[in-house]
Amino acid sequence: MSEIKKIKNLKEFSTSADRFEGANLLCPGCAHSIIVREVLNATNDDLILSASTGCLEVCTAVYPYTSWDASWIHIGFENGSTAVAGAEAMYKALKTKGRLKQPDREPKFVSFAGDGASYDIGFQWISGCMERGHNMMHIVLDNEVYANTGGQRSSSTPIGSSATTSPAGRISYGEKKNKKDMISIMAAHQIPYAAQVAPNKWKDMVKKIQHGLAVEGPVFINAMSACTTEWKFDPKDTMSISDLATDSLVFPLYEIID
């Protein structure tokens, strides 16, 4: 197993060698980019990454540019997890066959996807990846809404939210269903590690990401991602809004080991 990167303070952490460029099209204040940077900076390991269709994908790999300085793949909205699972299978195959170009290096496989791509349309793909035991981490950028397409509800949207497809109105208070308990469902796949994180609690997040990258087998991470556009707050307030959510336990941080 590779060595766990030592991170002393926020300054050092936030200035680690960046494999995710600040040059991207995400909204100012978007927590997606903060989460991705924290994940990538939490480790020195080589990374094979994917993103499912959604804000992260459409804002970071617009031809002829890319924000990614690690191998990265996007296929579609529902199948980013399986893209990485396929790459992981190829890694195993080439390792057995002695065809890896850098045989002494052991990359980690991480897929990023929105809550829509994870809780809804990609649910089955993720379930398959977790159940089959791929050595990979799936990270949900959970802004509790379909942000890329303009604010429709997902099954992560909490009760009482006003989404464009479950709007609050004269006779409705908005979304009527409770947020789906995705972490329990994933934990029920008997995976070694599932955790909920938030980028404002960066030390907790780094610890959990490092733990997740260190364990063998599939790992599921649900990361709260404050969305300035759909949650309608000032871009400078991403961290304070996030603190409100985590400190009030509206978005509790916890982990499920084994």
Place this chain on the structure above:
Amino acid sequence: MAFDKMELRDIEVWDGNFAAAQALRQCQIDVVAAYPITPSTPIVEGYAKFLADGYVEGEFVMVESEHAAMSGCIGAAAAGGRVATATSSQGLALMSETLYQASGMRLPIVLNLVNRALAAPLNVNGDHSDMYMVRDSGWIQFDAYNPQEAYDLNFIAFKVAEDHDVRLPAIVNQDGFMTSHTAQGVKTLTDDAAYNFVGEFKPMNDMLDLDHPVTHGVQTEEDWHFEHKARQHRDLMVTVMPKIQAAFDEFEKLSGRKYNIVEEYDMDDADVAVVCMGTSVETAREVATEMRAQGIKAGVVGIRVLRPFPFMEIAEALKDVKAIAALDRSSPNGAAGMLFNEIAGALFNTDTKALLSGYVYGLGGRDLTKAHLRDLYKELQANADAGKVTTQLQQFIGVRGPKLAFL
């Protein structure tokens, strides 16, 4: 290497599925991600068993749907290795989104498509609806008429798809049950000869080259999308056919078995010709020979490469005949039929005087009998004699009830 080679007899008795599975073993596929569906299942079961018995090294990922199967294949191919899968019918329909993604991402995956009807009504038997459904998805498509060809065309498919000037995925079609489950003599290649023919996999833009990170599957809008699609089409139109021809030539040198972009049978002096695909080609050849004994100069043109479509080759093969039948084994659902349209397009600006009529047949595994084909050739001869199409342009063959004809 840590796997055992297999001693094959010069001729083995294999059905199309096992022939394809053996080809996958001999190509030493690195990753197969697959999901079962009749009639293609035995292909991936075969690979799994070879893996379990130590005759191949690689990873078999039994996923939870065909969409995931192709998604896994795409991830594996982008990672940098030899990738294959198999499916049929509903499985292909579920996969279809990812087929466009695979080809647009220029990943050389080989898909064995065991042709089967598309529901509703649900049906497990052979027709070409699935093959037709994805004809514009940017994949190269080969068509095998029997188990031997299903075996051989797999090697050719890998060789062409993985060529760095091509980098496009390829489908090898075979008829569900009629080919996939019918055992026949198959002339084999030795493991070494087969592997040497396809060659070592040569990665390109491989995600697993950790010193050279790559981005796969980008976003393009009105600024670049068209250029990407145009480039892909250009490569299919210009680059792929010569590569296929070169692979056919090299394969002939190796095996003595000759493949052609369109397969002509008794076409040199033919007055009337049937154009078809799959197992029907073999039936049509037998009937053409019978018709010649009765004085009708009958020929057959089999489509070997459906995509890229052999526009020039078809025109060349058919230009001197008097009457042509295009046989479509897929319901056109409100149009004239794919082969009818493609052939009409290929001939339209030529000097040919050939008459073209279309036939829809064999849906859901309905037999195309020799009797059907005899009648069909007689109709073509009547057209040729009359100098005009004497029937309606589109007729259904072998369907119960009053005769169905349109246009």
